[in-house]
Amino acid sequence: MELLTRDKVRQDLIELLKDAREDWDHSINVTDETGIFNDLGFESIDAVGLSSSLEAHFDQSLPFPEFMTKVKEQNLKDITVGHLLDFLMANLRQSAERAAA
Amino acid sequence: MSKVVLFGLDGATYTVLDDLVARGMMPTLAEFMRTGVRAKMLSVKPPLTPPAWSTLVTGRTPGHHGVTGFFQYDAPDSLSIQLISSRQLVAETIWSMVNRQGKRAGSLNFVAHQPAPKIDGWVIPGWVSWRWIRRLSHPSTLIDKLKAELPGFDVKSLAIDFEEERKAIVGAPIDDYKDWVGLHINRETQWFNVMKHQMLHDPVDLVGVVYDGVDKLQHLLWPYLDPALTPAEPDAEFLRIRSLCWDYFRNIDNLLKQTMELAGPNTTIFICSDHGFTGSWEILFINNWLEERGYLTWKEGTEAVQDDNQELEPSFYRLSAFDLTRTKAYALTASSNGIYISVKGRKDENGIPPEEYESFRRKLIDELLNECVDPETGEKLITNVWTREEIFDGPMRDIAPDLTLALRDYGFVSVRRNRRMLAKRPQILGTHHPEGVLIARGPGIRQGAVIDDVHLVDVAPTALYSMGLSIPADLQGRVLNEIYTPEFLEAHKLRRGEETKAVAAAAGADAPGDEEAEILEKLKALGYIE
Ligand SMILES: [Zn+2]
Numbered sequence: 001m002e003l004l005t006r007d008k009v010r011q012d013l014i015e016l017l018k019d020a021r022e023d024w025d026h027s028i029n030v031t032d033e034t035g036i037f038n039d040l041g042f043e044s045i046d047a048v049g050l051s052s053s054l055e056a057h058f059d060q061s062l063p064f065p066e067f068m069t070k071v072k073e074q075n076l077k078d079i080t081v082g083h084l085l086d087f088l089m090a091n092l093r094q095s096a097e098r099a100a101a
Numbered sequence: 102m103s104k105v106v107l108f109g110l111d112g113a114t115y116t117v118l119d120d121l122v123a124r125g126m127m128p129t130l131a132e133f134m135r136t137g138v139r140a141k142m143l144s145v146k147p148p149l150t151p152p153a154w155s156t157l158v159t160g161r162t163p164g165h166h167g168v169t170g171f172f173q174y175d176a177p178d179s180l181s182i183q184l185i186s187s188r189q190l191v192a193e194t195i196w197s198m199v200n201r202q203g204k205r206a207g208s209l210n211f212v213a214h215q216p217a218p219k220i221d222g223w224v225i226p227g228w229v230s231w232r233w234i235r236r237l238s239h240p241s242t243l244i245d246k247l248k249a250e251l252p253g254f255d256v257k258s259l260a261i262d263f264e265e266e267r268k269a270i271v272g273a274p275i276d277d278y279k280d281w282v283g284l285h286i287n288r289e290t291q292w293f294n295v296m297k298h299q300m301l302h303d304p305v306d307l308v309g310v311v312y313d314g315v316d317k318l319q320h321l322l323w324p325y326l327d328p329a330l331t332p333a334e335p336d337a338e339f340l341r342i343r344s345l346c347w348d349y350f351r352n353i354d355n356l357l358k359q360t361m362e363l364a365g366p367n368t369t370i371f372i373c374s375d376h377g378f379t380g381s382w383e384i385l386f387i388n389n390w391l392e393e394r395g396y397l398t399w400k401e402g403t404e405a406v407q408d409d410n411q412e413l414e415p416s417f418y419r420l421s422a423f424d425l426t427r428t429k430a431y432a433l434t435a436s437s438n439g440i441y442i443s444v445k446g447r448k449d450e451n452g453i454p455p456e457e458y459e460s461f462r463r464k465l466i467d468e469l470l471n472e473c474v475d476p477e478t479g480e481k482l483i484t485n486v487w488t489r490e491e492i493f494d495g496p497m498r499d500i501a502p503d504l505t506l507a508l509r510d511y512g513f514v515s516v517r518r519n520r521r522m523l524a525k526r527p528q529i530l531g532t533h534h535p536e537g538v539l540i541a542r543g544p545g546i547r548q549g550a551v552i553d554d555v556h557l558v559d560v561a562p563t564a565l566y567s568m569g570l571s572i573p574a575d576l577q578g579r580v581l582n583e584i585y586t587p588e589f590l591e592a593h594k595l596r597r598g599e600e601t602k603a604v605a606a607a608a609g610a611d612a613p614g615d616e617e618a619e620i621l622e623k624l625k626a627l628g629y630i631e
Contacts, residue, residue, distance in 0.1 A: 016236075019235075019236055020232040020233055020235075020236065021232065022232075042232070043230070045230045046230055046232050046233065048184060048228075048229065048230065048233070049215075049229050049230050049232060049233020049234070049236070049237065050233065051184065051186075052186050052215045052216055052229070052233065052237055053216070053233055053236050053237065055186070055188065055216075056216040056236075056237070061175070061183075061188060063181060064184075066181065
């Protein structure tokens with residue numbers, strides 16, 4: 001299995017967000033600073049689908065509610081792609097780790 | 102052998118259905134009952150939607166299938182909360198059981214089905230917002246295919262909408278119930294249209310669909326639906342709202358009629374509900390009671406709700422509302438009516454010493470049953486307290502609450518802080534009752550019979566029997582022989598098959614957290630609805 005580098009995970013994540021946003025405006029340049037609520041128009045309930053989708057895509061459980069709590073505690077105005085990436089990089093297990101687990 | 106349709110009506114109860122049949126509002130259901138068999142169907146304890154439907158589709162109890170509520174601890178030694186998904190549903194589903202015997206299945210709007218299991222057939226999960234339903238359905242091309250092929254298909258109407266759903270659980274008056282009821286009528290029709298399209302273009306041998314508006318309407322509008330609560334001289338407003346409710350059930354009746362036509366005579370249809378319904382008139386703030394008894398300490402600054410708060414169950418509390426260093430027992434989530442006992446070394450180093458667990462628990466049960474009383478009348482508020490050994494027995498037992506309560510009005514406890522422990526609701530709201538419905542009709546099924554109570558675990562084995570398939574040896578329910586004619590039973594011997602195929606539990610299930618994240622606020626609705 002491909003190594004889950006930050007670039008690879010970013011690519012997968014953006015693909016997934018695009019997939020959920022069917023009216024995607026392809027001119028939007030998604031960067032790590034792009035906010036998923038304010039810039040991409042997601043709603044809070046979409047967190048559930050995002051969580052289930054990320055778990056399915058990477059085939060592992062993710063501590064998503066904990067992440068959301070941290071977001072709240074830090075009073076962030078929005079969750080950015082960068083936040084999500086930090087979270088994923090901190091929690092995704094590489095296939096080698098999985099094989100060993 | 103017969104094909105099978107599981108026609109799921111979330112929360113359907115004879116209290117309402119019999120009244121509507123008697124009034125001529127549901128002629129198809131009347132005919133269905135005349136030519137089929139009916140029984141009260143006992144739900145799981147507590148009668149909560151996710152564990153209940155999961156029991157129906159697995160033929161296993163919650164301690165075995167792993168779904169205990171809308172949210173649950175991810176492991177016995179963890180303080181992390183998970184949102185329910187198919188990762189927690191660890192027992193084999195009936196969809197998979199029929200697949201293993203060469204039959205195809207379709208599953209629509211069932212809880213704990215996201216991401217959809219990859220069965221031979223098709224699955225659209227329930228409780229998922231429209232943006233994600235495509236990715237979480239199976240096959241992944243299904244939603245796009247429906248958009249292209251099915252006129253009028255609207256994924257936004259089909260999928261759960263938490264903003265609107267929220268109204269199902271908040272007792273505050275809303276200006277126009279018409280739009281709200283209309284939304285549910287439209288949603289059910291969308292699900293039916295999907296089922297019809299799929300049955301015609303991608304046929305399966307077993308199809309299950311859940312119409313969940315029944316539950317939503319009954320939660321919010323129970324006084325208009327329970328004939329015992331109809332005023333002697335109803336005013337125009339009452340009649341107008343009741344008429345809207347009747348529109349909803351007339352539509353359900355129409356969908357049943359179309360389902361029967363679509364399915365044809367060689368299909369057995371099981372109308373089933375995950376639990377019944379009744380009225381709740383009070384709110385027990387159970388954590389306040391635990392505080393009064395010295396079992397619980399709120400963290401400083403935890404806000405109290407108003408006494409006259411009209412919400413059915415206003416919050417799903419984060420663990421951080423409690424001072425865990427000074428808390429021995431707490432109710433964590435609204436709908437499960439569960440109390441967790443904090444035991445040192447179990448999840449952290451707080452709580453009672455493990456050797457005191459049995460005596461502590463016995464004392465707490467005794468106090469809950471005998472000393473949690475109405476301050477005005479002295480009447481006991483809690484009618485039953487179950488241990489997890491009693492109702493969650495099985496490999497997943499230890500993720501469940503230590504104790505589960507049944508209240509005198511069948512209500513859900515509130516887990517919020519209040520200035521007092523008991524409040525009257527300004528108006529009666531619907532709540533879950535342990536007795537749901539099972540009404541079956543089809544080849545070999547007796548006509549017009551009323552049989553003794555059955556249980557949710559019996560549906561899966563009975564559906565398999567109607568399909569002529571063998572029954573996995575480890576299902577916990579039984580084939581309901583009494584619904585069939587003697588001739589049919591004679592001609593179709595029951596065959597026991599190999600055990601169910603274990604589903605890998607979410608390996609290293611480590612999704613956790615504190616559940617009151619703002620972002621999950623909309624999910625609170627789930628806590629009440631169910
Ligand atoms: Zn339900």
